[in-house]
Amino acid sequence: MVLAELGGSISRALQQMSNATIIDEKVLAECLNEITRALLQADVQFKLVRDMTNNIKKIVNLDDLAAGHNKRRIIQQAIFNELCKMLDPGKPSFTPKKGKTSVVMFVGLQGSGKTTTCTKYAFYHQKKGWKPALVCADTFRAGAFDQLKQNATKAKIPFYGSYMESDPVKIAVEGVERFKKENCDLIIVDTSGRHKQEAALFEEMRQVSEATKPDLVIFVMDSSIGQAAFDQAQAFKQSVAVGAVIVTKMDGHAKGGGALSAVAATKSPVIFIGTGEHMDEFEVFDVKPFVSRLLGMGDWSGFMDKIHEVVPMDQQPELLQKLSEGSFTLRIMYEQFQNILKMGPIGQVFSMLPGFSAELMPKGREKESQAKIKRYMTMMDSMTDKELDSPTPKIMNDSRIMRIARGSGRQLREVMEMLEEYKRLAKIWSKMKGLKIPKKGEMSALSRNMNAQHMSKVLPPQMLKQIGGMGGLQTLMKQMGSGKDMMGMFGGGDK
Numbered sequence: 449m450v451l452a453e454l455g456g457s458i459s460r461a462l463q464q465m466s467n468a469t470i471i472d473e474k475v476l477a478e479c480l481n482e483i484t485r486a487l488l489q490a491d492v493q494f495k496l497v498r499d500m501t502n503n504i505k506k507i508v509n510l511d512d513l514a515a516g517h518n519k520r521r522i523i524q525q526a527i528f529n530e531l532c533k534m535l536d537p538g539k540p541s542f543t544p545k546k547g548k549t550s551v552v553m554f555v556g557l558q559g560s561g562k563t564t565t566c567t568k569y570a571f572y573h574q575k576k577g578w579k580p581a582l583v584c585a586d587t588f589r590a591g592a593f594d595q596l597k598q599n600a601t602k603a604k605i606p607f608y609g610s611y612m613e614s615d616p617v618k619i620a621v622e623g624v625e626r627f628k629k630e631n632c633d634l635i636i637v638d639t640s641g642r643h644k645q646e647a648a649l650f651e652e653m654r655q656v657s658e659a660t661k662p663d664l665v666i667f668v669m670d671s672s673i674g675q676a677a678f679d680q681a682q683a684f685k686q687s688v689a690v691g692a693v694i695v696t697k698m699d700g701h702a703k704g705g706g707a708l709s710a711v712a713a714t715k716s717p718v719i720f721i722g723t724g725e726h727m728d729e730f731e732v733f734d735v736k737p738f739v740s741r742l743l744g745m746g747d748w749s750g751f752m753d754k755i756h757e758v759v760p761m762d763q764q765p766e767l768l769q770k771l772s773e774g775s776f777t778l779r780i781m782y783e784q785f786q787n788i789l790k791m792g793p794i795g796q797v798f799s800m801l802p803g804f805s806a807e808l809m810p811k812g813r814e815k816e817s818q819a820k821i822k823r824y825m826t827m828m829d830s831m832t833d834k835e836l837d838s839p840t841p842k843i844m845n846d847s848r849i850m851r852i853a854r855g856s857g858r859q860l861r862e863v864m865e866m867l868e869e870y871k872r873l874a875k876i877w878s879k880m881k882g883l884k885i886p887k888k889g890e891m892s893a894l895s896r897n898m899n900a901q902h903m904s905k906v907l908p909p910q911m912l913k914q915i916g917g918m919g920g921l922q923t924l925m926k927q928m929g930s931g932k933d934m935m936g937m938f939g940g941g942d943k
C-alpha cells in the first residue's frame with residue numbers, strides 16, 4: 449500500500465467513525481482495527497503499530513470523557529498526535545549553518561539513491577545561497593565517481609574524487625581538506641554502498657567517519673524496502689552516528705511505512721524525501737504537514753513553500769496579493785499553469801492544497817494532466833485581454849466561447865470544460881479572500897491572522913464536519929491556545 453492509500457484508509461476509518469451516531473468502545477475498536485490494518489499493510493513495523501493503538505486507547509478513555517466533549521475530535525487528535533510521535537524522535541537533527549563549514553556524510557545500501565540524493569541535497573542548499581561541494585568516497589562501485597561528477601557538473605557544484613585511488617578514507621580526507629580551504633560551507637561526502645549489509649561496508653564507513661569527523665551522518669533509505677527498514681536502519685545506526693534520515697523514491701509504488709520504522713530504529717528525524725529522479729524532486733520533510741496530508745487534511749504550509757519556489761520571485765507579491773483579494777482571473781490561472789509546466793512534476797504543487805489534486809491532477813495520471821493543462825492554455829491563447837483579466841466568468845457569453853473554440857481549433861465542449869475548471873479553481877480561491885497570505889518565513893503572520901472563520905473556509909468540508917462544525921472549530925482553536933498551534937495541527941506553523 450502506498451502512503452497515499454494509507455492516508456485514504458485512515459481518513460475512511462475516521463469518517464466511518466464520524467458517521468456513527470454514538471461513539472462507544474465498539475466503534476472506537478473498529479476504527480483502530482481499520483487503522484492498524486492500514487498501517488501494517490503500509491509496512492509499518494508491528495510493534496510500532498501496537499504501541500500506537502495502545503496509546504490511543506489509553507488517551508481516549510470514553511467513560512472518562514464528560515458529556516458534551518467532542519469525542520470524535522479527541523480521537524482524531526489522538527491519532528494525529530500518535531502518528532506525529534511515531535515520526536518525530538523528539539529531538540531535531542544537527543542543522544548546518546550557512547557560512548559555517550559543515551561536513552555531512554551520506555550512508556546507505558547500494559541503489560538506495562545515495563549518490564542522487566547527495567546532489568539533490570547540495571543543489572537544494574545551493575539554491576538557497578550556500579556554497580556546497582561534493583566528495584565521492586565511493587571507490588567500490590565502478591562508475592560511482594562518474595555519476596557524481598555528471599550530476600555535480602550539471603548543477604555546477606564543485607566535486608572531488610579519483611579514478612586511481614582505491615582508499616575511500618584518503619579520498620574523503622583530501623576532498624574535505626580541499627573544500628575547507630575553498631571556504632565551502634557544506635561539504636558532502638558520498639560513501640560506498642553494497643548490495644547488503646556487510647562487515648566490510650560498515651568498517652569502511654566507520655573509518656571514513658572517523659577520518660572526516662562529519663557534523664552530520666545522513667542515512668539514505670529506499671522507501672520500497674518495507675519491513676526491512678527497521679533492521680537496516682538500526683544496523684547503520686550501530687556503526688556510525690546516524691543523525692538524520694532521507695527517504696527516497698517516495699514517488700514510486702513503495703510502501704512508505706518503512707519511513708516510520710526507520711525513524712523508530714535510528715531515533716533520528718526524516719529531514720527530506722526524494723520524490724523522483726530529477727534534481728529538484730526533493731522535499732523538506734516536516735512531520736505535522738506530512739501527517740496532515742496523510743490524513744487528508746491538506747498541507748497549507750507546504751503549499752505556500754511551493755508557491756514561493758514555483759512562482760518567479762517578481763510575480764510572487766502580485767499573485768499573493770491578488771489571491772488574498774479573492775480575485776482569481778483566467779490570466780492568473782494561465783500564468784500558474786505556465787509556472788507549473790515549467791517546474792515539472794505537476795502534482796506536487798496543488799496536491800498540497802486541501803481538495804485540489806484529486807480532480808485536476810489525479811495521482812498516477814500526471815502525463816494526461818499535463819496534456820490537459822496544455823490544451824487549456826492553447827484555448828486561453830485565443831482569449832482577449834479583457835476576457836483574461838475579467839474578475840468574473842460571466843463575461844464569457846456564447847459568442848465569445850464560439851470564437852475561442854474556433855481560434856484554438858478545439859470543440860465548444862472543451863472550452864466549456866476549461867471554463868468549468870476555472871470556475872472550480874476560482875471558487876476555491878475566493879475562499880482565501882481576506883486571508884493574509886504570508887511572505888516566505890512569515891508563517892506566524894498567517895497564524896496570527898487566522899481566525900475560525902478563515903480556518904473553516906480553508907478546511908475541507910468533511911474535516912470541518914469531523915471537528916464538529918464551526919462551533920467545534922472555535923472551541924478547538926480556543927483550547928489549542930494560539931493560532932500557531934492550530935496551524936501546526938493542520939500543516940502550518942513556522943519551520
Ligand SMILES: Nc1nc2c(ncn2[C@@H]2O[C@H](COP(=O)(O)OP(=O)(O)OP(=O)(O)O)[C@@H](O)[C@H]2O)c(=O)[nH]1
Pocket residue numbers: 556557558559560561562563564565586589592595639640641642696697698699700721722723724725
Ligand atoms: N523514482 C525515484 N528514483 C530515484 C530517487 N532517488 C534516486 N533514484 C534512482 O535510484 C537509482 C539509484 O540511485 P543512486 O543514486 O545511483 O544509488 P546509490 O545509493 O548512490 O548507489 P551506490 O552509489 O551504488 O551505492 C537511480 O536510478 C536514481 O535515479 C527518487 O527519489 N525517486
